[in-house]
Amino acid sequence: METWIMWFVLAGLVLGLELLTGTFYLVVISIGMAAAGISALLGANVSLQAIIAAVIWVVCTLILRKSRFGKPRHVQSESDPNVNIDIGQTIKVDAWSSENTARATYRGAMWDVELISGEASAGTFVIREVRGNRLFVAKP
Template sequence: MTDLTSWLVAAGILVVAELFTGTFYLLMIAIGLAFGALAAWLGLSGPLQTFAAASVGLVATAILHRSRFGRPARMEATRDSNVNLDIGQRVVVDAWQGGRARVMYRGALWDVELGPGAQPEAGDFRIVEVLGSRLIVANS
């Protein structure tokens, strides 16, 4: 197997692995390996091919890391609707007692607290956070 083929097979394997994992970092390394294949196609020596692949892969990874795609959202799990499906759901509060209440939600009694800026009035509320067995709500 020629150097060109080896670089392209390695890049292809990383592209397939990236499709299974969903991370762009493997794709950046695959781009580096593709540049290694380009260096092999140009007839450069083995160490220069490796240097080209490594340097392009590192630069591409660094650029990705500094972009908005390289940084995960810094949202707390207690407020993230992708983690907790209760976030955004509605509850009805009949009466408040000092900023706290008890409501029936999903067939069980839950403690409810007002979130920042919420007004303690009876009615429909939206869940904005779940802290243990407490629902933090905001006016809807």
């Protein structure tokens, strides 16, 4: 089998794996393998083909890491409404203690409630964060 065919077949297999996993890093590897296949078509020896593939992988990986696709999103799940459906919901608090904490019924259970901001008076509050069994609330 010709070397250039091997490179393109491997690039296609890796690209197929990328479709199953959804990571851009496998696309980078596939691009490097395709570049090695092109260099094989142009008559480069096998060691030069491998070097070209490796250089392309490293350069494209560095470019990917600098882009928005390569940066992991650090999400605080305690305050992200996409992760926790309670964020943004309202809760009624009847009485507050001196430390700006209270006990309130929410979704059929008793929860510890802590006031983030606003006046500690009875009323309706919006849940801004959930940590364990404690709801952190603020005035709407």
